Amino acid sequence: MSDTEYTPPKVWTWDRESGGRFAKINRPIAGPTHDKELPVGEHPIQLYSLGTPNGVKVTIMLEELLAAGHKGAEYDAWLINIGEGDQFSSGYVELNPNSKIPVMADHTTDPVTRVFESGSILLYLANKFGAFLPEDHYKRTEAMNWLFWQMGSAPYLGGGFGHFYAYAPVKIEYAIDRFAMEAKRQMDVLDRNLADREFMAGDEYSIADMAIWPWYGALAKGIIYEAGEFLQVNEYKNVIRWTDQVAEREAVKRGRMVNRTFGDPSSQLRERHDASDFDTKTQDKLEG
Numbered sequence: 001m002s003d004t005e006y007t008p009p010k011v012w013t014w015d016r017e018s019g020g021r022f023a024k025i026n027r028p029i030a031g032p033t034h035d036k037e038l039p040v041g042e043h044p045i046q047l048y049s050l051g052t053p054n055g056v057k058v059t060i061m062l063e064e065l066l067a068a069g070h071k072g073a074e075y076d077a078w079l080i081n082i083g084e085g086d087q088f089s090s091g092y093v094e095l096n097p098n099s100k101i102p103v104m105a106d107h108t109t110d111p112v113t114r115v116f117e118s119g120s121i122l123l124y125l126a127n128k129f130g131a132f133l134p135e136d137h138y139k140r141t142e143a144m145n146w147l148f149w150q151m152g153s154a155p156y157l158g159g160g161f162g163h164f165y166a167y168a169p170v171k172i173e174y175a176i177d178r179f180a181m182e183a184k185r186q187m188d189v190l191d192r193n194l195a196d197r198e199f200m201a202g203d204e205y206s207i208a209d210m211a212i213w214p215w216y217g218a219l220a221k222g223i224i225y226e227a228g229e230f231l232q233v234n235e236y237k238n239v240i241r242w243t244d245q246v247a248e249r250e251a252v253k254r255g256r257m258v259n260r261t262f263g264d265p266s267s268q269l270r271e272r273h274d275a276s277d278f279d280t281k282t283q284d285k286l287e288g
Contacts, residue, residue: 030097030098033088036092037089040105045104045106045107046076047075047078048101049101051258051262051268053214056214056258057119058102060251060255061125066251066275068131072129079270080102087100102118118151119147119151134204134206143201146201147211157179160178180230187216195238205246209242217242220233220240259272
């Protein structure tokens with residue numbers, strides 16, 4: 001079916017079989033589909049997530065906090081298999097009524113504090129530990145600018161370009177062209193910003209970098225959606241320089257492994273409950 005043949009009906013109805021790869025987990029209603037409590041480990045922070053870009057943001061932040069000496073950031077990272085509908089359990093929906101990953105529970109407060117939306121989690125942790133968010137008024141505001149830029153931009157990259165380019169059951173030229181243009185515009189925004197500064201908000205590594213890197217760093221390296229050649233990502237030299245610089249951080253190397261269920265098995269740590277879970281083999285890979 002071409003993109004010129006469809007005429008919207010007067011009233012939209014849900015076609016359970018449409019939607020391509022994610023048809024079985026997307027639905028027009030919220031709420032739980034089954035009763036199941038979430039597991040709780042021994043650490044102050046409990047994370048329920050998956051190693052997608054939004055999940056990686058938070059595990060990088062937690063590993064960076066631990067590397068910086070914040071012992072209170074010890075955490076358990078539980079795998080949420082969105083393909084199996086884990087995000088629709090009653091326990092998960094209680095923490096995140098939006099049923100998306102990640103969600104975090106802070107057990108140092110009474111009652112427990114729930115934090116959902118990856119940007120909100122990054123900001124919560126930055127404020128809680130006083131780290132990775134500049135104290136200077138202008139620098140802090142700049143970091144917040146870029147954090148919220150990412151939260152507003154990524155849906156166009158993931159749900160827009162990524163969906164129609166990689167996952168949609170029908171390739172629609174108009175949709176792919178529209179979102180490819182926006183993806184390239186966003187990369188140009190980043191590239192221009194990084195032309196005269198080391199990190200997104202200036203000379204300080206911050207939660208803005210942690211938010212943007214898993215999405216746009218992967219795009220710059222041609223990894224995400226395998227669209228590097230299509231989008232000519234090699235044009236964005238400043239983004240590539242920044243991407244490589246952030247990727248060399250040891251905490252980033254660890255964080256990107258947590259709750260990962262795809263790729264080289266040696267790059268996966270499906271659940272993380274202690275620093276020792278990064279075993280000797282993994283450490284050799286990180287240091288190599």
